[in-house]
Amino acid sequence: MLSVDDATANAQMIAEVVRDQTMPPWYASKNHGVFQNDASLTRKELQTLLRWVETGCLAGDVAAGKPIPGNAVADSEIQF
Ligand code: HEM
Numbered sequence: 001m002l003s004v005d006d007a008t009a010n011a012q013m014i015a016e017v018v019r020d021q022t023m024p025p026w027y028a029s030k031n032h033g034v035f036q037n038d039a040s041l042t043r044k045e046l047q048t049l050l051r052w053v054e055t056g057c058l059a060g061d062v063a064a065g066k067p068i069p070g071n072a073v074a075d076s077e078i079q080f
Pocket residue numbers: 013014017018023024025039
């Protein structure tokens with residue numbers, strides 16, 4: 001997923017998987033301390049993402065965004 005259009009087209013699916021915490025995957029129990037590589041979204045990150053979907057997936061300032069890394073397009077295609 002490399003563009004605002006990609007993200008917008010998948011917004012409802014993104015909201016679902018982050019809301020039910022399927023994504024990002026993190027299988028360690030939170031009952032046993034804090035892990036440095038915990039990939040979970042913070043409450044604030046989760047709220048920001050869900051608010052973006054609920055308010056219509058506005059693009060923001062696309063020109064101010066970071067360029068897509070050179071090999072990202074090729075790497076994002078699943079090869080069979
Ligand atoms: C319906 C949409 C999505 C599907 C079907 C999906 C599917 C998957 C699958 C099958 C994996 C591998 C799981 C594993 O290794 O146990 C994965 C990994 C991952 N996903 Fe998703 N995902 C979705 C959306 C998202 C979203 C919205 C995020 C971010 C908020 C996300 C972040 C990640 C991350 C960080 C990983 C781990 C990558 C790694 O450590 O190599 N995914 N996803």
